[in-house]
Amino acid sequence: MNPHAEHRRGRLVILGVAASDAHAVANHLIAMRLRQDGFVVVNLGVCTPLEEFADAVDANPGAEAVIVGSLNGHAYEDLRGLPRLRAAGRMNVPVVLGGNLCVGGDDTAADRQALLDLGVDHILGDPDALTPLLDALRPARPAPVVGPFHA
Numbered sequence: 551m552n553p554h555a556e557h558r559r560g561r562l563v564i565l566g567v568a569a570s571d572a573h574a575v576a577n578h579l580i581a582m583r584l585r586q587d588g589f590v591v592v593n594l595g596v597c598t599p600l601e602e603f604a605d606a607v608d609a610n611p612g613a614e615a616v617i618v619g620s621l622n623g624h625a626y627e628d629l630r631g632l633p634r635l636r637a638a639g640r641m642n643v644p645v646v647l648g649g650n651l652c653v654g655g656d657d658t659a660a661d662r663q664a665l666l667d668l669g670v671d672h673i674l675g676d677p678d679a680l681t682p683l684l685d686a687l688r689p690a691r692p693a694p695v696v697g698p699f700h701a
């Protein structure tokens with residue numbers, strides 16, 4: 551872990567690649583980067599159905615976010631089940647999506663809006679933007695209680 555990332559020790563995220571998608575390289579690089587940045591990463595890897603992301607959230611109640619990569623252009627189809635899971639009270643953490651999000655690779659504002667309408671919370675292009683986003687999403691913690699000290 552990068553010594554400057556010590557303050558993130560123990561923070562946990564769920565990472566994976568969408569259900570129909572076999573592209574592994576960015577997933578591994580993102581997992582390594584997040585770990586360097588101090589996160590515990592539960593990496594579900596490629597071809598992960600939404601249900602498995604939801605199971606991982608249930609199994610890791612401290613998870614701060616679900617981060618989904620999609621490269622093959624089928625993000626919308628792979629995330630179609632999100633409204634049903636959310637309606638069932640599952641996946642109640644921010645869902646962050648990145649990659650090549652539509653067939654042809656050049657996603658339009660309408661493509662991104664369709665994904666947001668499914669319940670995706672954040673769409674990012676650059677993996678470097680993940681840690682700043684996760685830090686910004688982190689719920690405010692109560693200030694630590696200090697003292698009083700008696701001599």
Ligand code: B12
Nearest residue numbers: 571572573574575576619622623648649650653654655674
């Ligand atoms: C290697 C590769 C494969 C390998 C994957 C092997 C493996 N184990 O990973 C194989 C041969 C299996 C493959 C198969 C297919 N592939 Co392919 N593949 C590639 C290739 C050449 C490189 C991908 C890669 O690893 N890049 C290196 C990583 C580091 O970069 P990246 O994946 O582009 O990710 C960057 C960003 O997108 C972003 N990012 C990625 N994920 C995430 C997630 C988050 C949260 C964030 C914030 C950012 C982010 O960060 C990365 C760094 O900038 C690309 C073309 C290319 N040159 O990029 C095509 C490409 C991704 N493949 C493509 C396609 C179409 C396919 C197939 C459908 C082909 C086919 N007809 O069978 C299948 C789909 C298989 C499946 N079920 O998913 C298309 C997708 C186009 C689209 N979206 O419309 C591409 C772009 C090629 C092209 N120009 O047409 N592929």
